[in-house]
Structures are given as structure tokens and as C-alpha cells.
Amino acid sequence: MDIATQSIEGGFADPVFNAQTVFRAIMDAMARPGSVQALPQLAQPPAPLAATAAAVALSLCDNDTPIWLDPRLQAEASVKAWLGFHTGAPLANTPADAHFALVANPAEMAALDGFSQGTQEYPDRSTTLILLVDDLASGPSLLLEGPGIEKTAMIAPVGMPRHFVEQWKQNNQRFPRGVDIILAAPGSLACLPRTTRIKTMEA
Amino acid sequence: MSAQSTDIATYNFAYLDEQTKRMIRRAILKGIAIPGYQVPFASREMPMPYGWGTGGVQVTASIIGPDDVLKVIDQGADDTTNAVSIRAFFKKVAKVEVTTDTARATIIQTRHRIPEHSLTAGQVLVFQVPIPEPLRFLEPRETETRKMHALEEYGLMHVKLYEDIAKHGRIATTYAYPVKVEGRYVMDPSPTPKFDNPKMHRSPALQLFGAGREKRIYAVPPFTDVVSLDFEDHPFEVQTFDQPCALCGAENVYLDEVILDDHGGHMFVCSDTDHCEKRRGDPTTPLWGGRAEGAGDLATTPATPTPALRADPPHKGEGKEAE
Numbered sequence: 001m002d003i004a005t006q007s008i009e010g011g012f013a014d015p016v017f018n019a020q021t022v023f024r025a026i027m028d029a030m031a032r033p034g035s036v037q038a039l040p041q042l043a044q045p046p047a048p049l050a051a052t053a054a055a056v057a058l059s060l061c062d063n064d065t066p067i068w069l070d071p072r073l074q075a076e077a078s079v080k081a082w083l084g085f086h087t088g089a090p091l092a093n094t095p096a097d098a099h100f101a102l103v104a105n106p107a108e109m110a111a112l113d114g115f116s117q118g119t120q121e122y123p124d125r126s127t128t129l130i131l132l133v134d135d136l137a138s139g140p141s142l143l144l145e146g147p148g149i150e151k152t153a154m155i156a157p158v159g160m161p162r163h164f165v166e167q168w169k170q171n172n173q174r175f176p177r178g179v180d181i182i183l184a185a186p187g188s189l190a191c192l193p194r195t196t197r198i199k200t201m202e203a
Numbered sequence: 204m205s206a207q208s209t210d211i212a213t214y215n216f217a218y219l220d221e222q223t224k225r226m227i228r229r230a231i232l233k234g235i236a237i238p239g240y241q242v243p244f245a246s247r248e249m250p251m252p253y254g255w256g257t258g259g260v261q262v263t264a265s266i267i268g269p270d271d272v273l274k275v276i277d278q279g280a281d282d283t284t285n286a287v288s289i290r291a292f293f294k295k296v297a298k299v300e301v302t303t304d305t306a307r308a309t310i311i312q313t314r315h316r317i318p319e320h321s322l323t324a325g326q327v328l329v330f331q332v333p334i335p336e337p338l339r340f341l342e343p344r345e346t347e348t349r350k351m352h353a354l355e356e357y358g359l360m361h362v363k364l365y366e367d368i369a370k371h372g373r374i375a376t377t378y379a380y381p382v383k384v385e386g387r388y389v390m391d392p393s394p395t396p397k398f399d400n401p402k403m404h405r406s407p408a409l410q411l412f413g414a415g416r417e418k419r420i421y422a423v424p425p426f427t428d429v430v431s432l433d434f435e436d437h438p439f440e441v442q443t444f445d446q447p448c449a450l451c452g453a454e455n456v457y458l459d460e461v462i463l464d465d466h467g468g469h470m471f472v473c474s475d476t477d478h479c480e481k482r483r484g485d486p487t488t489p490l491w492g493g494r495a496e497g498a499g500d501l502a503t504t505p506a507t508p509t510p511a512l513r514a515d516p517p518h519k520g521e522g523k524e525a526e
Contacts, residue, residue: 016216020268023228027266030235031409031424032324060232062225099229120353124233124242147238147385148424150407176387180236193236195385195424 007081010044012058018042022059026182029191034144034153036136036190046078048104053132053184054082060128061087061100068098068115068127072105098127106131107159112167115179123176126194130182134158136190143199144192152199155190157183165198172197217264218296223247227265227420231411234422239384240352241335241419249415256289257415259312259331266327266411267293267310272300274308279316279457279474286314303477315378317399319456319478322408324425330393332414335421337381337391357389360432368437377442382429389432390421398441398457403429448473451482 012018025037045054061067067089073079083089083102092098095115103109109131118126133139139158142165145151161167171178171194178194215221223245230244249257267273273293277285281303289312290301302308305320312329322328334340338348341359351357360381367375380397384390392400393412403410403423410423423429433439447454449470456478458471473479482488 016221017269019221019224020216020266023224024266024268027228027231027235027409028325030232031422060225060229062222064226065229121349122243123237123240124230126233128232147427148235150426176237176240180232193424195236195238 003078003081006046006078007085010046010054010082011086012042012055015058018055019059022055025189026056026059026191029182029189030148030180030193032148032153033146033192033196034142034149034155034190036155036188038188041187045082046076048072048076048132049079049082049102050104050132050184050186052186052189053102053104053130056130056182056184056189057083057089057100057102058086061089063088063090065099066090066092066097068092068095068101070101070103070105070109073102095127101127101129102132103129104132105159106133106161109161112161112171112179113174117174117177117179120177123178126177126179128180128182130184131157131160133160133183133185136183136185136188144196145199146193146196148193149196155183157185157190165200168192168198214296216269216297217267217293218250219247219261219264223261224265227261230420231262231265231422234411234420235409235424237388238423238427239388239390239421241414241421244418244420246415246418251288251292253416254333255285256312256314256331258413258417258420259314259329259415260289260292260413261415262329262411262413262420263293263310263312264297266329267297267299269297269299271309272302272307274302274305274311274477275313276311276316276318276475276477277314278459279318280476282476305475305477315394315396316457316474317395317402319453319473319475322402322406324407326408328406328408328410330395330410330412332391332393332412332419333416334379335391335393335412335414335417335419337379337389352388355387357383357432360389361434364432364434364437368434374433374437374439380439381432383432384423385428386430390423390429392429396442396457397431397439400429400431400439401441405429444471446471448479451479451488453478453482 025039029037041051043051043054115127136157139156141156144153180194181192183190230242234242249260275286275290277283294301305318310327314331336348342348364374378396379391379394380400382390382392405426407425409425412421431439444458450472457474459474460469461472462469
């Protein structure tokens with residue numbers, strides 16, 4: 001299949017209702033950090049972009065939101081063409097210019113503080129990171145607390161960025177500035193807003 | 204799903220176009236991530252005037268889906284003009300199921316009350332907000348209030364509350380009582396009576412706030428600390444009422460004064476009509492004998508709600524709503 005065909009196929013079958021379904025899953029996940037929201041496969045993007053991350057991008061990105069792609073996605077012309085055709089979003093030149101960042105290889109990704117953190121006056125002008133992970137249950141456990149969590153929540157995503165716990169602590173300390181993370185796994189997603197703290201377990 | 208999308212020929216689902224919804228959805232996510240921070244958004248003109256809940260309507264329109272059950276209240280009542288017309292609006296443009304039952308609703312759009320029935324996880328409360336900036340009447344310049352929020356400089360708000368004490372001997376603010384969210388942002392809970400402030404604290408429901416004219420969206424995620432500002436020697440207190448509701452006998456609920464005649468007859472009834480009607484319909488509720496002053500025969504409590512006891516006259520178009 002050539003790039004032109006690949007970039008046209010695989011969008012939302014029903015843009016209005018699919019976008020709403022995906023958004024509600026993201027909203028619930030963001031409001032209840034650590035909760036895993038199931039999501040049917042609604043988009044068929046070219047590899048290495050995965051269905052869940054693609055659905056998130058389709059429901060939130062448009063010509064107002066520059067997207068930054070990590071090197072693995074950047075290398076695929078078909079991914080850029082697909083996102084371009086379906087969302088109309090421009091590509092950000094640097095992580096600091098991005099409203100959204102799609103990261104197919106989180107383990108190798110750049111430091112969180114390289115992305116836009118917002119300003120003290122406008123902390124909302126920050127990058128939302130969409131990390132493609134293999135699953136949310138079999139990696140190292142993260143014990144979470146903060147707004148949206150009654151007591152504690154547990155999540156165990158596979159293939160998180162290096163020194164993630166330490167980087168996330170620094171992200172917490174920048175509050176109200178900081179990045180938010182959407183973890184996109186096959187068939188499900190979870191969120192880590194900047195308010196969520198990772199409790200380090202005393203061993 | 205596809206049947207539903209072909210049903211709606213004139214409008215996009217839930218009235219707003221998809222790009223607007225995406226813009227509002229992004230603002231909502233940022234609001235949830237930064238509890239109490241007012242996210243600017245490109246508010247649209249809606250087919251109703253500012254002040255009628257255009258902010259709340261835009262938030263509701265952006266989150267609502269075909270499976271949602273919508274409840275709309277205005278000062279606690281399901282049957283007042285604002286509530287009825289917004290409910291009718293979403294029935295028309297989104298074809299969603301509407302209800303007056305608090306427990307059954309998945310989205311509750313509200314003007315200035317939080318229902319008496321405790322909310323549950325999974326429910327979303329959407330507030331209509333006139334002035335989102337709690338510091339606006341103290342400092343009119345947006346550039347300054349933004350800096351004050353950035354620097355967490357809220358001394359002015361405490362001075363305002365202190366001036367209340369100096370003038371009246373107590374904090375006289377009774378509605379739009381400022382709160383601090385998760386120990387960081389001072390937030391206007393919208394003009395709800397301060398009676399409802401404690402319900403915001405660690406609520407299991409997600410609370411979203413939309414201000415259409417002022418173009419701001421903010422949020423309080425579930426289980427988030429919402430603390431009303433006060434002083435050690437003047438702790439925050441909610442309103443109390445001497446009498447229970449004259450219709451259902453409920454205590455510890457927020458009451459509205461209803462004028463009954465031209466001779467000073469009045470009574471206090473639940474502001475939350477759903478709560479009141481449920482209690483009156485429930486045979487196990489101990490009935491209150493009626494203590495409305497000078498209310499005469501009207502005060503005898505009927506077992507079922509009757510139109511004669513309504514807090515407001517029925518208005519045009521209300522009967523058309525099949526609920």
C-alpha cells in the first residue's frame with residue numbers, strides 16, 4: 001500500500017461519536033489517575049503508531065495543536081502523512097513547541113523537562129505527552145496518590161522513561177507548571193496528571 | 204450509533220462543531236490536571252444569552268454522549284425556566300435521555316446548587332459560572348489577578364473576609380464563598396450558597412465549571428481537597444435553618460423562602476425539588492405537620508406533590524416535556 005492510501009485509511013469510522021467515546025475515557029482517566037479505562041480499537045494507524053495513541057490524537061489534536069513525534073515515529077513518513085491527513089495538526093520542530101507529544105519509544109525518550117512546561121501565569125500552556133506502552137499491568141508498580149485518588153492507586157506500565165520516578169518528582173515540584181501524561185496501551189489507557197504523586201515504597 | 208448520527212440532520216450532535224468540542228475538551232483536561240486553575244478557552248456564542256449558562260452548556264455539549272442521562276437544575280429546582288430550557292435544548296440537539304432523578308443522572312448541569320442526594324463516582328457535575336475569578340471584585344485587572352494566582356498571593360482575599368468581620372462581626376459572605384483547592388488555587392465555587400461548599404470537598408464526582416462570557420473553564424477532580432477560607436477565631440460555618448422543610452420535613456438541607464400570599468404568609472421549602480418530591484412520595488418519610496406562618500390551609504402537607512404548592516408558576520412549554 002502506498003503512503004497516500006495508508007494516510008487516508010484507518011481514521012474514525014464515526015468521527016463524532018468515536019471522538020466522544022475516546023475523550024470520555026481520557027477525561028475519566030485524567031480525573032481518576034491510575035484507573036485503567038478500556039477503549040475499543042477505533043483507529044487503524046500505520047505502524048509504529050498504535051491504535052489507542054492514534055485514537056487519542058484523533059480526538060484531541062487539530063490545526064491548533066502542534067504535535068511532536070519521537071524519533072521512531074518521526075522516521076515513518078506514513079505516520080506523519082496519516083496524522084497530517086486525519087488531524088491537520090502541524091508538526092512541532094522542538095519538544096518545547098508541542099501541545100502534544102507522541103512517543104512510541106518512551107524508554108529512550110528525552111527528559112520530561114525538555115517539553116513545554118507552561119508558565120506560572122499560564123500553566124495550561126504545557127505539553128501533554130502520549131506515551132505508547134505495551135501494557136499497564138506488568139511493569140514496575142507505581143503507587144499513586146493525589147487529587148482524583150481516594151486513598152492510593154496502583155499502576156504498572158511497561159517501558160516507562162528512564163529514571164521516571166525521579167523525573168516525575170521534579171515534574172511535581174514544578175506545579176502548577178509541568179507536563180501531563182496519557183499512557184496509551186493496546187485496548188486501554190490511563191493518565192498521570194501533574195498533580196499525581198508517585199509514592200516511593202519504603203523497602 | 205450510526206442510526207443516531209443520521210437522525211440528526213440539522214445540527215451536529217450536541218450542537219457544537221467538532222473543532223469547538225476538541226478545543227473545549229483540551230481545556231477540560233488541563234483544568235482537571237491543574238485543579239482550581241482557570242483555563243482560558245474560546246467560548247462560542249450559543250443560542251441563548253450570556254448569563255443563561257452558556258459556559259455550562261458548552262462544557263456539557265463537549266462531554267455528553269448518546270448514553271448519558273442528563274439532569275439540569277436551576278437553584279436546586281428541575282422545573283424552573285433555565286433548567287427546563289437547557290434540558291429541552293439537549294433533548295433536541297443531542298437526543299439524550301433526561302431525568303430529574305439525581306441518582307440516575309450521569310451528567311448534572313447546575314446553576315448555583317449541589318444536589319442534596321450524595322453524588323457518586325462516575326457522575327459529572329457541570330456548574331454554570333458567571334464570574335470565575337474570585338479576586339475580580341478586589342482587583343479588576345486580569346493581568347494582575349493572573350499574577351496573583353501565579354504567585355499564590357491571596358492576602359487580598361483574607362483582607363476582604365476580615366473586613367466582613369470588622370463590619371458585621373462575622374464573615375458575611377453567604378454565596379460564592381472562596382475556597383482553596385488542593386492547597387494551591389483560590390477558586391470561586393460559582394454562586395452556590397456556602398451551604399454547598401463542604402459537599403465539594405473530596406466529592407466522589409468530577410466537578411467541571413464553565414464560564415461562557417468570561418471564557419474560562421476550571422475543574423475539581425474527585426477526592427480533591429476543597430477548603431473554604433476562614434480564620435482560626437472565625438471558622439467557616441454553613442447556614443442553618445430553624446425549621447425543617449415545610450413540605451417534606453427534611454432537616455439539614457438548603458431551604459428557599461416561598462411567599463404564599465399578600466399578607467406576609469411564607470414558608471421555607473427544600474431548594475432541591477427532586478429531593479423534596481422523593482421524600483414526599485416515600486411513605487416511610489415522617490411527614491412534617493406544616494409550620495408555615497400564616498399559610499392557612501396551604502401548609503397541610505399532601506402525600507404527593509400538588510401543583511398548588513409549587514414554588515414557581517408553571518410556564519409556557521413546560522408541559523411539552525415528556526419526562
